[in-house]
Amino acid sequence: EAGVTQFPSHSVIEKGQTVTLRCDPISGHDNLYWYRRVMGKEIKFLLHFVKESKQDESGMPNNRFLAERTGGTYSTLKVQPAELEDSGVYFCASSQERSGTDTQYFGPGTRLTVL
Amino acid sequence: RKEVEQDPGPFNVPEGATVAFNCTYSNSASQSFFWYRQDCRKEPKLLMSVYSSGNEDGRFTAQLNRASQYISLLIRDSKLSDSATYLCVVNPSWAGSYQLTFGKGTKLSVIP
Numbered sequence: 001e002a003g004v005t006q007f008p009s010h011s012v013i014e015k016g017q018t019v020t021l022r023c024d025p026i027s028g029h030d031n032l033y034w035y036r037r038v039m040g041k042e043i044k045f046l047l048h049f050v051k052e053s054k055q056d057e058s059g060m061p062n063n064r065f066l067a068e069r070t071g072g073t074y075s076t077l078k079v080q081p082a083e084l085e086d087s088g089v090y091f092c093a094s095s096q097e098r099s100g101t102d103t104q105y106f107g108p109g110t111r112l113t114v115l
Numbered sequence: 116r117k118e119v120e121q122d123p124g125p126f127n128v129p130e131g132a133t134v135a136f137n138c139t140y141s142n143s144a145s146q147s148f149f150w151y152r153q154d155c156r157k158e159p160k161l162l163m164s165v166y167s168s169g170n171e172d173g174r175f176t177a178q179l180n181r182a183s184q185y186i187s188l189l190i191r192d193s194k195l196s197d198s199a200t201y202l203c204v205v206n207p208s209w210a211g212s213y214q215l216t217f218g219k220g221t222k223l224s225v226i227p
Contacts, residue, residue, distance in 0.1 A: 004158075031213070042119070043159065043202070045214035056214060091158060095213070101147045101206075104215060106158035 002026070004107035006092050012113045018080040021110045023092030025074070031055075031095040032075050033104060034067060038088035049075060082114045116141050121203050121218035129226050132193045136221045138186040138203030147206035148179055150188050152199045153220065159202055162188075193225045 005024045013019050025032045034046040046065070047057040051072035060067070064083070069075040079086055089111050093104040121138045128134050140148075148165040163170065165177040165186055176189040186203055203218040 033214070035215070035217075042117075042219040043215075043217040045216070048214060059214065101164065102213075103161050104213075106160065108158050 004092055004094050004105055006090075006107040006110050008110060009108065010111045010113075012115065013082055014115050015084055016081045018078065019082055019112060021077045021079075021090055021092075021112070023075045023077070023107060025092070025094030026096075026105055029094035029096050029105075030072070031097075031102075031104075032069060033093040033095075034075070034077055035059075035091045035093065035106075036088050037091070038085070043091065046077075079112075082112075084114050087112055087114045117218075118142060118207075118216045119203055119205050119218035121221050123219055123221060125222040125224055127224045127226055128193055130193055130195060132225075133189065133191045134193055134223060135190075136188045136201055136203070136223075138188075138218055140184050140186070140203075140205045140216075142205070142207050142216075143181075143184060145184075145205045145207050148186050149204040149206075149215070150175075150177055150186075151202040151204050151217075153202055154199050159204075159217075162201070190223075193223075195225050195227060198223055198225045 007022045032049040037043045045059040048055045049069045066078045089109040091109045092107045095102045095104045150162040151159040152162045153159045165179045169178045174191045178187045200220040200222045202220045205216045
């Protein structure tokens with residue numbers, strides 16, 4: 001069974017540009033999460049989708065970040081305009097059950113560098 | 116105070132050694148607890164869930180002390196392949212949120 005996939009694996013952009021990250025969850029997983037790790041810090045939650053609906057977006061840092069999950073399958077995370085402090089690794093995770101104990105499976109991440 | 120605190124290490128131990136990691140969490144209402152493992156430049160992977168009664172999976176033993184808000188992971192008979200960063204993870208489980216809260220991780224290097 002394929003795991004969580006993310007695209008691109010790396011992205012280098014200049015400050016002020018736009019970048020869109022994509023996540024494909026494990027097939028059949030209704031729950032999709034975005035996290036990010038900025039250098040020197042712990043991994044932090046951004047938001048949680050249940051199918052196409054945003055269940056919890058309390059971790060989104062500001063309105064430059066827009067996440068979508070049209071059709072309840074893959075998700076995109078757009079950063080517009082990107083700032084230097086947005087650099088980091090963006091992880092996507094998915095889980096099958098809507099439960100605090102269910103395993104979240106992580107993708108390999110997208111390493112974003114904003115110059 | 117950070118939500119999840121861990122000793123960052125690094126812990127450098129010889130093969131065969133026993134090593135213990137500790138973690139504290141600040142939210143007393145937290146419901147679910149995990150240890151994840153992260154290899155260099157890879158994604159986090161679930162190592163084991165942590166239950167109040169303590170649980171064991173082969174060489175790995177996890178303990179939870181709710182009164183002290185303390186979680187531990189014990190690795191016995193360390194292998195070279197155990198070298199990784201170990202992340203203490205808590206699910207606050209409030210109001211239907213299933214977000215995971217991560218510690219910064221403890222780096223382990225097992226030396227031949």
